[in-house]
Amino acid sequence: MDNKQLLELAEKARENAYVPYSKFHVGAALVTKSGKVYTGCNIECASYGGTNCAERTAIFKAVSEGHKDIEKIAIASDNSEKNEITAPCGICRQVIGEFGLDIKVILGYSKGDIKEFTIKDLLPHSFTGSDLK
Numbered sequence: 001m002d003n004k005q006l007l008e009l010a011e012k013a014r015e016n017a018y019v020p021y022s023k024f025h026v027g028a029a030l031v032t033k034s035g036k037v038y039t040g041c042n043i044e045c046a047s048y049g050g051t052n053c054a055e056r057t058a059i060f061k062a063v064s065e066g067h068k069d070i071e072k073i074a075i076a077s078d079n080s081e082k083n084e085i086t087a088p089c090g091i092c093r094q095v096i097g098e099f100g101l102d103i104k105v106i107l108g109y110s111k112g113d114i115k116e117f118t119i120k121d122l123l124p125h126s127f128t129g130s131d132l133k
C-alpha cells in the first residue's frame, strides 16, 4: 500500500463523514504492519464534545479488532481538492502516538502533493506511557 493509495482510501472514507454541524468532511485510512487496512470518518454529535475525528475512528476500529501494529495513517478533508493538507488535531496526535512514535502520517491529496511525517515530528517531546512507569 503506497501513500497515494492510502490517501485515495481516506478520500473515499470522507464521503461517510457525519457532519451536520461543521459540514467539514474528514476521512482517514491506516494500514498495519501486517497489511490490514482500516478507514474512518469524523462523526459529530449535537453535544459537540461527543464528536470523534476520522483518525480516531480508524484507529479505534483497528485496535478493537486486535490490530494495533499501525504502520501509517493518511488523512483527507474537504480541503484536499484545494491541494491543502489537513493535519491531525492534538487529541488525535496523542492517540496516534500511543501506538508508536514512528507511525507515519500521510497528508495531502492523491492527485496533488503528498507529504509524509512521523507522528514524532508532529508531536515532539510527547507524554507517553513510559512516563507512568
Ligand SMILES: O=c1ccn([C@H]2C[C@H](O)[C@@H](CO)O2)c(=O)[nH]1
Binding pocket: 019, 022, 024, 026, 041, 042, 043, 044, 051, 052, 053, 054, 055, 075, 086, 087, 088, 089, 092
Ligand atoms: O484532523 C482532523 C481535524 C478535524 N476533524 C473533524 C472534527 C470535526 O468533526 C470537524 C471540525 O473540527 O473536523 C477531524 O476529523 N480530523
Ligand SMILES: [Zn+2]
Binding pocket: 053, 054, 055, 056, 088, 089, 090, 091, 092, 093
Ligand atoms: Zn482529531
